[in-house]
Amino acid sequence: MANSALLEDGILDAGLEDAEAKRELARLFDRNFIDLATEADAIRRELHPNDIVTYIVDRNINYTNVCWVACSFCAFYRTKRQEQKGDGYTLSIEQVLQKIQETVDLGGTGILMQGGLHPDIGMEYTTDLIRAIRREFPQVHVHALSPAEIWHLVDKSGLSLEEVLRELKAAGLMSIPGGGAEILTDETRRRISPAKNSTQAWMEVMETWHSLGMKSTATMMFGIDESYEERIEHLLNVRKLQARTGGFTAFIDWVFQPDNTTYLKKHPDFKKASSLDYLKTTAIARIVLDNIPNIQASWVTQPMKTASIALHAGCNDMGSIMIEENVVKEAGAEYHTTEAELRSIIERSGFRPAKRSTLYDRSFEPGISPEDF
Numbered sequence: 315m316a317n318s319a320l321l322e323d324g325i326l327d328a329g330l331e332d333a334e335a336k337r338e339l340a341r342l343f344d345r346n347f348i349d350l351a352t353e354a355d356a357i358r359r360e361l362h363p364n365d366i367v368t369y370i371v372d373r374n375i376n377y378t379n380v381c382w383v384a385c386s387f388c389a390f391y392r393t394k395r396q397e398q399k400g401d402g403y404t405l406s407i408e409q410v411l412q413k414i415q416e417t418v419d420l421g422g423t424g425i426l427m428q429g430g431l432h433p434d435i436g437m438e439y440t441t442d443l444i445r446a447i448r449r450e451f452p453q454v455h456v457h458a459l460s461p462a463e464i465w466h467l468v469d470k471s472g473l474s475l476e477e478v479l480r481e482l483k484a485a486g487l488m489s490i491p492g493g494g495a496e497i498l499t500d501e502t503r504r505r506i507s508p509a510k511n512s513t514q515a516w517m518e519v520m521e522t523w524h525s526l527g528m529k530s531t532a533t534m535m536f537g538i539d540e541s542y543e544e545r546i547e548h549l550l551n552v553r554k555l556q557a558r559t560g561g562f563t564a565f566i567d568w569v570f571q572p573d574n575t576t577y578l579k580k581h582p583d584f585k586k587a588s589s590l591d592y593l594k595t596t597a598i599a600r601i602v603l604d605n606i607p608n609i610q611a612s613w614v615t616q617p618m619k620t621a622s623i624a625l626h627a628g629c630n631d632m633g634s635i636m637i638e639e640n641v642v643k644e645a646g647a648e649y650h651t652t653e654a655e656l657r658s659i660i661e662r663s664g665f666r667p668a669k670r671s672t673l674y675d676r677s678f679e680p681g682i683s684p685e686d687f
């Protein structure tokens with residue numbers, strides 16, 4: 315980072331191994347929002363000098379909500395027993411194809427497909443599904459399967475992680491989402507989702523996938539009683555991996571939505587992170603992750619005006635129109651938009667809207683040339 319007003323030279327690269335550097339970085343959260351936003355915005359301008367804010371039209375398809383992991387923060391999953399009683403679902407390949415047809419009819423260019431870790435779903439269903447999608451909709455980008463789902467396939471198949479990823483790639487998987495990162499410190503992971511994969515396991519999936527020449531995103535769900543130092547550790551873990559592989563296209567952070575979760579039942583006085591906390595955390599993410607090209611504003615878990623402010627605090631992307639979203643909706647997130655509204659909000663925030671692909675190719679936007687980026 316050139317001439318940072320807030321950070322000493324070299325502190326970001328020292329941060330993970332040096333406890334004092336990490337504490338120093340955590341003190342960024344004590345700075346006022348304007349200082350953080352100013353620095354984050356300068357980095358955004360350096361990376362995206364033409365004031366273009368991108369977005370995608372795609373659909374979030376959750377192929378099953380049945381999951382054995384039972385994360386305390388998740389309002390989406392159902393047990394296999396609940397599924398047997400009719401409260402839970404697994405989509406057939408035909409049902410998924412139908413949803414993609416609807417997506418294409420609405421102008422969607424990709425799907426984000428994730429699901430629970432269903433005890434009965436393994437490689438056969440998954441590769442058959444991906445192959446069928448690629449065969450029927452070769453123009454649709456398939457962005458699917460977070461690291462926890464991939465480890466589930468490793469466990470079910472007896473194959474190595476690399477073998478599973480190679481098979482998924484051969485079936486037609488094009489990129490993977492960074493979901494399930496939550497907070498990448500084992501202390502928080504043990505506290506909120508003890509049965510889920512470790513920090514190292516999340517990183518290993520990403521590193522192996524990137525080593526196959528493939529791309530993914532990175533995420534962070536925060537505001538679940540973790541410390542600021544843990545948020546910094548999460549960001550530094552992602553930064554360090556990106557320095558090795560260059561495989562992350564974007565970083566997306568959002569605030570934990572507590573409604574209908576066992577976490578809220580166990581912590582009835584829990585208070586959701588504020589919009590200011592979201593904005594400061596996102597600006598800090600832009601500052602720490604200056605080696606990741608794109609940062610998304612989370613309008614799904616924040617009021618649109620907060621997302622609009624985030625565009626002046628480091629974000630250069632408004633994420634997805636998301637024709638369907640089930641996971642955070644179950645946990646109380648309630649914001650929706652249309653493509654026309656999103657474009658208008660981007661313009662009113664002082665930027666040029668551009669429709670993009672899953673891998674941030676802007677050729678979907680008429681009148682925008684590659685030099686504009």
Ligand code: SF4
Nearest residue numbers: 381383384385388430
């Ligand atoms: S967050 Fe994912 S892994 Fe955890 S219970 Fe929900 S569906 Fe399962």
